[in-house]
Amino acid sequence: MSHLDPDQLALLAIGEPVASPDELEHLASCVACANELAEMRRTVRIARSTLGDEALESPPDHVWTAVAAELGLTATPDAASGADRPRKRSVRRGRRAVWALVASLVILAGAGLGAWAIAARLGPTSIAEASLDHFPSHPHAVGTADVEEARDGSRTLVVTLDGAHVAHTYQEVWLIRNDAGALISLGVLAGDRGSFPIPAGVNLQEYRLVDISAEPVDGNPAHSGDSIVRGALRFA
Template sequence: MSHLDDEKIALIAMGEPAGSDADMEHLVECENCAAEVAAMSRVALVARSSVVEGDLESPPADVWSRIHGELGLTSAVAADPASDVHPPESESESASAPAASAPVSAAGPATAIEADAAEAAAPRHRARVRPRRRSSATMWILAASMALVVAIGAGVWIARTLTPSSAVIASAELAAFPDHPDAEGQARIDDDGDGRRTLTVTLDGDELVAGDYREVWLIREDGQALISLGVLDESSGTFRVPDSVDLDEYRLVDISFEPVDGDPAHSGDSIVRGELDFA
């Protein structure tokens, strides 16, 4: 039984119209060829299902060389299958190629020796064709695997790109109060893209008195209401802004000294304060 060559099996596996009616009938009857088509179809399906929209980036030139070395492949498939460039046959391979059958001269038919040489050359030529076709199919499979790796990498990159990123939506310079002339601070409001807001403050130039702590506040513009966001233990800190807080009203950021006296109200000893700018 004559089996389908590997190029035709690969094309059929990719859904290309490469097979004739006779080839299709052969696939129904031949378990070996049908199994090869099924195996290559799975590779093609995985590669295609992993490709995202848009053009894929070509892998670096050394990717194929690493795959080649890792699998211990021969020099016949040393060329990158993702490119259209194939190395020429080496001199040794050219030298080993069988010579064409000698033509019949005008003087008469070829001698018996010449005929024997021609018959010996033909099988060697046929023996070289099959491995070369199989190498081509192997390169196709490896190229599909490389495309799958690149597609997965592209999918990861796109997923990261589409993830909402934090953005600064307001900032403020915090000016020192007269009792703390060397203090200075900054504040900013970040939005993570899903509506969650945080306030980050920095404070320099003040000295924490033993027994006191520093507290961060949002104060309404009219000064009649304020919200504590937490204690500032270091020179900087980040605090979650409650979803219910309207920053158009609570625009003042304040950092104060607070005594450890059990009173949750503002002590009146502000270190720095500033108004948020949403421009």
């Protein structure tokens, strides 16, 4: 037999007995349908854990009509009468079930967005950024820098760098004083992205230049003079 409809799987996921023996046998042997049902059940469990056991009010008929159209259902709340009343009850039960699932997902999504918004407000804030321009000896290099400040006042420099592989060297990240008279090493960049704590007391208005250099493995902690990219921080 063909696969079960997604709306029928949704009803099964929330406990509605809407499958015939043949359909249940298909579920037992069809990996695709079984996996889809398992994923829907997982979503329902998450939604129910968020909502608790509160009952959901059944929506007006025009809302059900819209949901049915979206799911591709042909039955409507008023489609049955007289001898078709058992079918009508089944349709209405299905309507309540699908509405419960839709409402649960909407509420769950809202809760997730709210948590994300709170986390965003409590997370670090970007206070400065820079585009890092390549030096002539590294024409394919491009980089960015972003200074993030946490609620406790600590600051982190986040840098990215692409197109700058130099054999037998490692890449080091620096803050350079505006007049180039002093510099501070923040650490070694491993890969194309890295985060580096900025020492407390460093005045970024004075050390606005972000530099990434190619350093030979020679044990010398000084800047090699081979800058890959550099750029000046712009403050928000």
